[in-house]
Amino acid sequence: MAVIVLVLIIAVVIFACIIYFLKPDKTMEKYIKNYNNFENAIIYNFESGDGGLGDYIKFFMLTLTYCMNNNIRFYYKINNTNLEKYIRLKYNEMIITEEQISSLKNYKIQIPKDWYMEFGEETEEKSYYNYNVNLDDVFYFDKSVKQNVNNIVPSLPNNYISIHLRMGDNFLERPNDNLDSDTRKFSEEKLHKFIEKNKNTPIIFICDNNEKRQEIKNKYNNILITTSEIGHTGLYNTPDKHVLDAVTEFYILAKSKLIYGASNSGFSIIASKFKNTKFIRGFEWHEYRI
Numbered sequence: 567m568a569v570i571v572l573v574l575i576i577a578v579v580i581f582a583c584i585i586y587f588l589k590p591d592k593t594m595e596k597y598i599k600n601y602n603n604f605e606n607a608i609i610y611n612f613e614s615g616d617g618g619l620g621d622y623i624k625f626f627m628l629t630l631t632y633c634m635n636n637n638i639r640f641y642y643k644i645n646n647t648n649l650e651k652y653i654r655l656k657y658n659e660m661i662i663t664e665e666q667i668s669s670l671k672n673y674k675i676q677i678p679k680d681w682y683m684e685f686g687e688e689t690e691e692k693s694y695y696n697y698n699v700n701l702d703d704v705f706y707f708d709k710s711v712k713q714n715v716n717n718i719v720p721s722l723p724n725n726y727i728s729i730h731l732r733m734g735d736n737f738l739e740r741p742n743d744n745l746d747s748d749t750r751k752f753s754e755e756k757l758h759k760f761i762e763k764n765k766n767t768p769i770i771f772i773c774d775n776n777e778k779r780q781e782i783k784n785k786y787n788n789i790l791i792t793t794s795e796i797g798h799t800g801l802y803n804t805p806d807k808h809v810l811d812a813v814t815e816f817y818i819l820a821k822s823k824l825i826y827g828a829s830n831s832g833f834s835i836i837a838s839k840f841k842n843t844k845f846i847r848g849f850e851w852h853e854y855r856i
Contacts (some may be wrong), residue, residue: 594703597634607639607673608632611663614647616678619816620832622649623701625678627839630704638808643667643675648809652708701840707817714814718792719770726768726790728822730834731757731838752829756848760826761786770822772815772834792818819843 606844610629612622626642641662655661661667667673715722731752761769761782771789773779779791794811817826819837827834828848838845 571764593634595701598659600637601659603640604637604639605672607641607670608643609643609667609670609673609675611643611645611675611677612647613645618833619649619653619812620836621678623653623705623836624832625681627699627701627704628681629809631699634699638694641670641673648804648806649813652813653705654708654710654812656704656706694745700842701836702820705840710810711814711817714810716812718794718811719790719818722770722818723768723790726770726822727824727826728770728772728834729757729760729826729828730819730831730837731771731773731778731828732785732831732833733773733778733829750851757828760828760846760848764788770818772819854855 630640783789783791795808820840824844825838826846830849
């Protein structure tokens with residue numbers, strides 16, 4: 567009898583743990599419920615030229631997390647950027663326009679540069695965060711992004727893993743004088759070992775250089791590549807099609823079962839945070855730019 571009771575107790579405990587870990591995260595819901603009770607406010611202001619897609623979301627979440635931890639109302643200032651069209655906020659109460667700001671009291675405006683000033687030199691601990699809120703609890707992808715998937719990757723498999731290799735702005739097909747010199751370090755050996763280890767799994771290879779992605783596709787039968795227009799989402803004059811394709815690649819990364827980051831890039835690291843996708847780092851933290 568005692569053994570049966572013990573088994574039942576263990577079963578109940580296990581069941582309770584499963585329910586606990588499977589239940590939806592209420593952190594964001596609780597914050598929104600108390601949102602209008604907070605006296606102070608911070609406005610996150612991200613404009614074209616402040617950084618790419620990864621920067622946009624990373625600094626958004628840094629600011630939001632700070633506000634949530636300190637009972638401060640978070641606002642995102644609408645600047646009519648291309649990114650706003652494709653990655654949308656779930657909570658309209660957090661959106662504010664230039665005209666509406668004047669009605670606020672006790673607020674300050676936060677820009678991405680402020681976080682760099684706060685942290686100083688980037689390190690592993692200071693640059694990448696385990697958010698207490700999944701990104702898909704805050705954002706959703708516009709339907710135009712989902713519709714664009716078939717345009718850049720016909721017949722995307724249901725189950726796939728992804729590789730993201732950012733070679734750097736120096737390797738863009740359309741160089742731009744507004745970009746800093748940027749060549750990202752990565753290991754060819756590690757990259758090929760990862761592909762060969764997963765040779766029986768469909769792999770989406772996303773890269774900011776057409777020549778490189780074609781080279782990898784020609785070498786491996788399980789590699790799929792996008793036909794996206796490559797550009798930098800952080801520039802004022804980036805064509806809308808380039809931004810849409812970049813966000814679509816980001817969406818594809820976020821939906822994959824696993825992401826292998828061949829080089830240091832916030833693009834793939836932040837994509838892994840949407841649904842806490844497993845992220846394998848193929849680079850060392852000191853291997854950033856050449």
